[in-house]
Amino acid sequence: MVLTDFNRVLTELILYVNHYLCCMNLPFLKYQGTGNDFVMVDNRTKIFPKKNTDKISQICDRHFGVGADGIILIEEDKEYDFKMIYFNADGSETFCGNGARCAVAFAKHLKMITDKTTFIAVDGPHFAEINNDIISLQMIDVDEIEVKENAVFTYTGTQHHVELVDSLDNYPVFENGKKIRYSYTNPGSNVNFAQQINENTFRVRTYEKGVENETLACGTGVTAVAIAMHKTKKTNSNLISLPVEGGLLEVSFSEENGSYKNVFLKGPATFVFKGEISV
């Protein structure tokens, strides 16, 4: 009898140590920005396994994991208020506009900032401001805009293909988006389909590389659409409304000799729930 109890306690102890050594439980918060959704991790202790793309994909899986378009890590930085690292659901690293807006809200939750901040991301420094849960995020200046026959290609922190369509109702975003996405040489491009609603309003649906599906919103994508529509003179306005499947985004900018500066992406960033992931 004593031996059996001893074995049981020993087995439980081995299981506990094994679990602690081989995987940790990491707290996360889930945020969404107009339906683009993210697992947010306070990684100031640097324990998140950044190189483990299988783990990133598993966390983002909508059946076997938490479910998200991407993962965002917040880390300390010597020069800026914080550093934001973004991974798509497939583990590829890039910049994310809606994710950056959620990162600003998360950094305020962590008491790392108040209502104004300058942080660093993979595409450089970004200024941002919080106003009643609406985040205005300064994007990088956009100078290189390639106007093709039926599309525009540009870079707003990541690659974007933009094309105007007559109607987005029942539009085959996945099928057509995937084809165009892979028509670009590695790393490919996100694909934005836009429908002009009025002088300064464009509805947008986006196929995102790295998620490899349509997302409910794409911040760098609507920024690319706003700039592309101004560049091709579909609008003369420098304040554009962009209704997306997950809500409403706004992009403003100043343009001088074909160069776009003071580019701001504005919209909500909302906390959804908190939990733990094993890493």
Ligand SMILES: N[C@H](CCC[C@H](N)C(=O)O)C(=O)O
């Ligand atoms: N999937 C994109 C990154 C996220 C873009 C989007 N979620 C945004 O809000 O900017 C890429 O691989 O370039």
